[in-house]
Amino acid sequence: MALGLPENVFIANLDKLANWVRANSLWPMPFATACCGIELMAVGASRYDIARFGAEVMRFSPRQCDLMIVAGRIVMKMLPVLQRIWLQMPEPKWCISMGACACSGGVFDTYAVVQGVDRFIPVDVYIPGCPPRPEQLIQAVLDLQEQIRRTGTLRGKEFQERTQPRAPGLLPADATDLIVAPGDFSTSTYRWPGDDKYPLRPGSRLPLPQIN
Amino acid sequence: MAVASLQDILQHLRQHTNTDRIELSTFRDNVRLVVPKEYLYLVLQFLKERYGFDMLIDITAVDYLNYPDARHRFGVVYCLLNTVSGQRLIVKTYLDEPDLALPSAFSLWKAADWLEREVYDMFGIVFEGHPDLRRILMAEWFTDYPLRKDYPLRGRGERHDFPVITRAES
Numbered sequence: 209m210a211l212g213l214p215e216n217v218f219i220a221n222l223d224k225l226a227n228w229v230r231a232n233s234l235w236p237m238p239f240a241t242a243c244c245g246i247e248l249m250a251v252g253a254s255r256y257d258i259a260r261f262g263a264e265v266m267r268f269s270p271r272q273c274d275l276m277i278v279a280g281r282i283v284m285k286m287l288p289v290l291q292r293i294w295l296q297m298p299e300p301k302w303c304i305s306m307g308a309c310a311c312s313g314g315v316f317d318t319y320a321v322v323q324g325v326d327r328f329i330p331v332d333v334y335i336p337g338c339p340p341r342p343e344q345l346i347q348a349v350l351d352l353q354e355q356i357r358r359t360g361t362l363r364g365k366e367f368q369e370r371t372q373p374r375a376p377g378l379l380p381a382d383a384t385d386l387i388v389a390p391g392d393f394s395t396s397t398y399r400w401p402g403d404d405k406y407p408l409r410p411g412s413r414l415p416l417p418q419i420n
Numbered sequence: 421m422a423v424a425s426l427q428d429i430l431q432h433l434r435q436h437t438n439t440d441r442i443e444l445s446t447f448r449d450n451v452r453l454v455v456p457k458e459y460l461y462l463v464l465q466f467l468k469e470r471y472g473f474d475m476l477i478d479i480t481a482v483d484y485l486n487y488p489d490a491r492h493r494f495g496v497v498y499c500l501l502n503t504v505s506g507q508r509l510i511v512k513t514y515l516d517e518p519d520l521a522l523p524s525a526f527s528l529w530k531a532a533d534w535l536e537r538e539v540y541d542m543f544g545i546v547f548e549g550h551p552d553l554r555r556i557l558m559a560e561w562f563t564d565y566p567l568r569k570d571y572p573l574r575g576r577g578e579r580h581d582f583p584v585i586t587r588a589e590s
Contacts, residue, residue: 284579285559291585319566319575320558327580330587370587 227360230274230300231353234263237273237297239290242280244307244339256342261349270296275352277345278331281309282322294329300364302356304348305331308338330370426451429471429509436470437462450510457513461523464498464511468528473500473509476529479536481543485569492516496545498525515545524549542567 213219236258240248251258258264267273270293282290294303305325308314311334313323325331332355333348359366430444430453442463443454455463467473477499484490492514500509515522524547525532536547537556544565547553555562562578564571 284562287582291582294585318573319571319579322579322582327584328582329585367587 223360223362224357226362227357230360231356232262234261234275234302234349234352235265235267235273236263236275236277237270237293238266238268238277238279239293240277240279241282241286242307242309244279244310247339247342247345248277248279248306251342251345256346258346258349261346261353263349270294271298273297274299274301276301276303276329277306278303278310278325278329279306279339281314281316282325283320284322285320287322287325287328290325291329300360300367302332302352303330304333304335304345304352306335306345306348307340308336311336314338429467432470433463433466436466451508452510452512454512454514457515457522460511460513461525464500464525464528467500467509467511471507472502472504473507475501475503476525476531476535477501477508479525479532479539481539481545481567483543483567483569494520494543494545496522496539520544521546521548523547524553526550541565544568 238245238248238252240246250256252264252266263275270276274297276294276297278290294301303325305311309316309321310325311331313321315338317323322328326334333352335344335348337344426444426446430442433442433453434440437459439456439459441456442459445452445454453463478497479499480497482495482497484493484495494515496513496515498511500511501507502509513522520543522545524536526536526547526549532547533551534556536550537553539545540547540550540553541555541557542565554560558566564576564578566575
């Protein structure tokens with residue numbers, strides 16, 4: 209070698225070096241609120257063994273983590289906690305939204321459940337499923353590693369540019385649908401006699417006979 | 421203690437409260453006492469002290485808005501158990517707006533503490549004399565009563581009333 213570098217010394221782009229280190233040593237913060245948390249535990253255990261990808265050190269202190277895995281539904285009362293924990297995590301940090309509930313509210317389209325955590329915190333990888341298979345979470349970690357290797361910068365410039373929530377199909381921030389949930393509030397297919405507040409929708413059941 | 425017959429209890433209660441507006445009915449092994457709310461505390465106290473209903477299993481409420489043939493807006497249900505004889509009894513009372521207040525059963529059964537808070541949280545029924553009547557399930561800034569039938573299932577947008585944290589600021 210012309211430069212005469214000794215062994216174990218190699219030259220690389222500093223960003224790439226940092227990304228390589230970061231991607232292979234993710235420290236997850238398991239924000240497990242529901243049954244997805246059980247799958248998350250399975251991924252941490254020996255059978256699926258997330259240690260193979262360098263992300264096995266689950267820390268319950270946000271100060272020691274750089275990957276938040278939101279596993280489960282987030283309700284109104286939990287969201288401020290989630291945001292606070294996210295803010296407490298040191299940078300650079302990433303977020304995986306695991307399962308249908310964390311991504312979109314899932315079947316819990318009710319007054320208390322947040323319809324997707326990506327409305328309120330940044331999310332890098334989404335995992336569908338109810339709950340997702342452990343392999344899906346491993347794939348998400350691999351995808352995230354790829355994303356870190358590809359786009360990461362030493363000083364986190366890729367984050368600075370993201371001033372808007374980046375989510376598939378997210379409504380603009382001034383959309384009134386964000387403030388008031390859209391759609392027909394009456395989910396009952398039964399119309400009570402004399403109730404003209406919620407008229408019978410096409411395709412819904414005919415009124416039941418009145419039982420005394 | 422000998423197991424008291426239901427008719428005995430009813431007669432005794434009517435005699436004790438000096439009213440015949442207390443009604444008793446049975447349905448599929450459920451025994452229900454319907455009590456006007458002004459006699460509620462008296463009846464509960466009597467059932468506990470005289471007939472040994474020493475355990476309060478549950479307090480819950482029903483919103484009868486749009487219910488066929490309903491004469492009242494809310495029903496509040498107390499499920500009692502006599503742990504010696506195994507008898508169970510359901511005490512029910514009806515409420516109408518605007519007077520949604522009931523006497524608290526906390527002084528009889530400590531179990532009423534959280535149960536009454538839950539009914540207050542979900543239906544807005546106030547229990548007078550409760551030591552700490554706060555919301556128990558919903559957040560404290562929540563202003564509605566979500567299990568009322570005139571409250572929409574998806575809420576009024578409270579679930580989306582939070583600040584957004586973006587990448588640039590976190």
